[in-house]
Amino acid sequence: MENIAPQLYTLLVFMVVGSIIAIETKNLLSAVISVSAVGFALSIAFLFLGAPDIAITQLVVEVLVLIILIRGTILLDNTAIEKGRDTLAMVASLIFFGMLLGFGALIFGSTGFPAFGEPLMRVSKVYVQTGLPATYAANIVASIILDFRAYDTLGEATVLFASILGALAILRRTGKAGEEVVSA
Amino acid sequence: MKGLSLIVKTISDFVVAFIIIFGAYIVLYGHLTPGGGFAGGVIIASAFILLMLAHGREVAFSKLGERAAHILDSAGALAFLLIGWAGVVGGYFFMNVFGRGEQFRLLSSGMILPANIAIAFKVASSLFLVFSALAIFRRRSFRSMIEGELR
Amino acid sequence: MTVYFLCAVLLTMGLYCLVAKKNIVKKVIGLVIMDYAVNLYLIIVGYKKGGVAPVIERGMNSSMLERFVDPLPQALVLTSIVIGLGVLALMVAMCIRIYERHGTFDMSQISKLRG
Structure with missing residues (x-):
């Protein structure tokens, strides 16, 4: 396969959306299942990137991660987060991490980092x-x-x-x- | 009735052997095809975890006892270390002193095959142990909670 | 470069979840997401355009060896994934112990309770 960029972008956007759902949902069961979906998408991405070794390992490890996380959360009868969100703290930390991401992109973009595919x-x-x-x-x-x-x-x-x-x-x-x- | 329903029990009895065979294939051909000790070990551990989820703790421990799993865990790690020390005979730690064999054959590439097998034993038994510890802990704590309320 | 940026977005989201969330299980999930982002980043760095998996087959000539993707990050990530699983088991064990002792997953309530 010569050009894998479209598949890779699709999988990455899927992973980002899945992570947002996993982070922001109020139900712990939904969060655990969303993070597992991210892991399975990661396994497919490894397969596209020419790493079948890692894809097999990630697939089977992901099943165990799902089982262990469910064991840790679901059976403890407390799967929902009742408290409301602290909006001010959320906005402040989002601004902070956005600035962190921006500065990181600036620094990494200016150094001689190898381009994708080389x-x-x-x-x-x-x-x-x-x-x-x-x-x-x-x-x-x-x-x-x-x-x-x-x-x-x-x-x-x-x-x-x-x-x-x-x-x-x-x-x-x-x-x-x-x-x-x-x-x- | 312990464990899950009859359908799940029957199917999992049927499937467990095939999962273990697939894991052993992944381990044994790890140096020729994608796979290896880690992936195969996790697959074998997941077979035992399926047994434990479907049948409950007693059946899984009758197949692979807790003490045997502890011993296999330590033995796998020690075997990998000993394979490393065997290289000292030839000159340095982790030197590939075993016979190389013939290219693209199962019995080739010296220490990679035994090291894969040792790692697979270690990973499989340790993951099975930690999952069984998580499962048992829940049952005991729940029981003690109920007894505490009764008292 | 956009691929690297999306990886960085994933890593930053995991860091945000780790720092800003109060639920311990959410913190564990954030750490797992950071783990995924780092693994994916390392594999993407080693990708070669039009590359194939680094497995030699019988009768492969030496010009095929030039098309292999970088096998070194794959070897490192392979160990990293299994370590991630072990660390996750340790963290879930700690979460279960904390829940049993305090009866909640909420960090702010746990720090208020004494004993």
Whole structure:
């Protein structure tokens, strides 16, 4: 596919609209489902951008994100936000973030940033050329994450291990001796 | 009746095996086609999560016990670290010292295949564990809330 | 450049949700949106016009290698997505604990309550 810009713009506008709904809706269930729709659109965008590895991972992770978020919000019988919006604070923060976005666009636009569709690929050229002869792995991404840059994956496994351990420790009810820990 | 309706239970019993086979395919061919340890591990974890959602906690834990999941979690992480240390034999950490095999074959590319399998075990068991912790927590806290009201 | 700008809009919206909303679950959702924006930005930086996925097939000649998109951001984003899932599980666990202790998701009420 030569020109993917129309599809990409459509998906990005869909993602922005979905995020607005997710942020501004008053029902937490609607917010969770909207953010999941954004994630699935992101998966399709990865597929258009030539990254099937990431698309598969994003798709299956998104299903788990949806299940975990629903588990966290819906079953806790409090899915609606009753309080009205604080209009002044909302307008002030919107102005602030709009100015932040504008200045960021100015700064990024003035530097020599590579245009869309023309990556630099200084390091990756070596990986693409020597990936198959050096590691015998036909999938270049697999050869990078598990051979050239396996330290990244080791650190990632450590972070995942620590975060899951933290979640289990937070959710644990029984102490070491087996008695129920009284919470507050 | 625990879990969801009979239709959901029957279909999920039928589908779970295929989901696990698909996840294993994604893991094993991760170095030849798109996929890999992370995606395959999440797919396998989602099969067990489907079992837990459809049947309740006891059936899912009878297939993969909580203690076994803890052990698999740590064993996967340790196996990946050991694969890294095996490279020290050849010279440096994470050196690809295993036999390369033949290009475009399943048994090729040295340490990438065993590392994928180790990561898949780690990701699958840890995600299953954290989801089961979230599910169990809700049930226990709800029960204690009701008992507190009764008292 | 418009693609980068839309990514920045997504990131800023996530930051706004993280800072301005009072509900904790909304804050978690804002962090998830920021995660998506950063991942998409990295992949877009590595896209090459008319590029194909970096997977070598049998019998592919070396001129095809020139058409591959940048595989390095893909490798980084792959780890970033899974870390995002682990961090999300940790945050949801904290939210559930806070709800159990205070009976609400609202930040302003939680800071008022003591004990």
